[in-house]
Amino acid sequence: xxxxxxxxxxxxxxxxxxxxxxxxxxxxxxxxxxxxxxxxxxxxxxxxxxxxxxxxxxxxxxxxxxxxxxxxxxxxxxxxxxxxxxxxxxxxxxxxxxxxxxxxxxxxxxxxxxxxxxxxxxxxxxxxxxxxxxxxxxxxxxxxxxxxxxxxxxxxxxxxxxxxxxxxxxxxxxxxxxxxxxxxxxxxxxxxxxxxxxxxxxxxxxxxxxxxxxxxxxxxxxxxxxxxxxxxxxxxxxxxxxxxx
Numbered sequence: 001x002x003x004x005x006x007x008x009x010x011x012x013x014x015x016x017x018x019x020x021x022x023x024x025x026x027x028x029x030x031x032x033x034x035x036x037x038x039x040x041x042x043x044x045x046x047x048x049x050x051x052x053x054x055x056x057x058x059x060x061x062x063x064x065x066x067x068x069x070x071x072x073x074x075x076x077x078x079x080x081x082x083x084x085x086x087x088x089x090x091x092x093x094x095x096x097x098x099x100x101x102x103x104x105x106x107x108x109x110x111x112x113x114x115x116x117x118x119x120x121x122x123x124x125x126x127x128x129x130x131x132x133x134x135x136x137x138x139x140x141x142x143x144x145x146x147x148x149x150x151x152x153x154x155x156x157x158x159x160x161x162x163x164x165x166x167x168x169x170x171x172x173x174x175x176x177x178x179x180x181x182x183x184x185x186x187x188x189x190x191x192x193x194x195x196x197x198x199x200x201x202x203x204x205x206x207x208x209x210x211x212x213x214x215x216x217x218x219x220x221x222x223x224x225x226x227x228x229x230x231x232x233x234x235x236x237x238x239x240x241x242x243x244x245x
Contacts, residue, residue, distance in 0.1 A: 001064065002027050003153055003186040004049065008058035011044050018044050020210035021058070028184040031177060033197040035190075036207035037238045042190055045207060046156055049188070050084060051075050063153050083147035083155045085140075093132035097123060097142055100131060101149070108150040121145035121175055137168035144172060151183045158190045173200045194231035204230065206237060213237070 004026040011019040018041045026032055036042050047053035048060060051067060060067040063081060070078065091100055101123075105112040118124060121141055126134060131142065140160060147155055157176075161169040177200065180187050189201060197204055198218045206214040214221065214237070218230055227233040 003063055003184075005061040006049075006058065009045070009048065009055055009060065010057040011041075011048070011053070011055045018210055019048075019055070022207070022210065022212050024205060024212060024215070026186045026188070028186065029181045030202045031180060031187040031189065031200060032203045032205060033189045033191060033201040034205050034207065035192075035194075035197065035234060036213075040207045041210045042207050046158075046188065046190060049154065050082060050156065051079060080150070081153040083150065083152040084158075085143050085147045085155070085160055086158045091131050091143070091146075094130050096128050096130055097134070098127040100142065100146065104146045104149060111151065112149045114149070117145050117149045120148075120179060137164045137172075140164065141168075141172060141175070144176060148176075148179045148183075152185060153183075154186050154188070155180070156188045156190070159192070160189070161191075161193065161196065169196070176200075194229065194234055198230040206234070208237065 002025050004024065006022060006024040009019050009022040009024075010017070022041070022045060024045075034042050034046065044053060048055050049062070055068075062078060065074070065078060067075070067078070092103075095103065101114045101117060105114050118127065121144065123142065123145060126138055126142075129138075131139065134142065144160065155176075160176075161172055164172070173196070176187060179185075189197070191197065201218060203215065203217055204221060205212055216224075221230065221233055222228070225233055225236070227236065
């Protein structure tokens with residue numbers, strides 16, 4: 001059963017139509033990149049899935065529930081199955097990593113397993129380190145660990161590896177993919193790192209002028225278009241040099 005089904009999604013801000021009938025489906029265990037130039041509608045689409053943005057027309061079904069038919073209580077309950085990692089990452093700077101994990105466990109409830117999170121994200125060596133003293137890569141690892149600690153069904157990542165070296169990027173992605181598949185979740189990635197899209201994502205959705213212009217696997221996109229990389233495909237489709245090589 002798909003975790004997410006979106007049909008005919010429309011949203012306007014005044015006279016400006018931002019989403020123009022967007023369709024989208026995400027299966028359990030998938031990592032999907034949502035790409036497009038600035039102003040294409042990516043943020044509005046993701047904020048709709050976060051249930052912090054109303055929509056005008058269409059249907060949004062998350063985990064078998066119709067978002068449009070839910071009341072305030074139903075939305076609050078459904079949000080418990082979501083986690084979001086934004087840039088930049090800021091937590092209580094003086095709290096140690098172990099204290100941060102315990103703090104968020106108290107928010108998430110009994111379902112959160114701190115010991116498993118420490119093991120899965122290999123946080124042992126920094127449990128006593130204040131968050132503010134961590135490097136950028138370790139801060140992102142802790143942020144991802146906290147996001148996955150409640151075993152969410154949907155995780156939205158916004159540029160999760162910006163500024164990290166290739167090794168730390170690979171370490172984080174291996175953790176993300178493994179944890180997501182183990183818990184039958186869905187990852188939605190918003191990024192300009194097209195190499196990560198090509199290497200780690202199961203599918204790519206290009207939003208262009210408020211619609212799902214392309215929605216396919218990276219391999220299929222390259223085979224169909226003849227491009228040698230997702231970066232070249234992206235540059236060709238949007239006609240602007242906004243991707244990061």
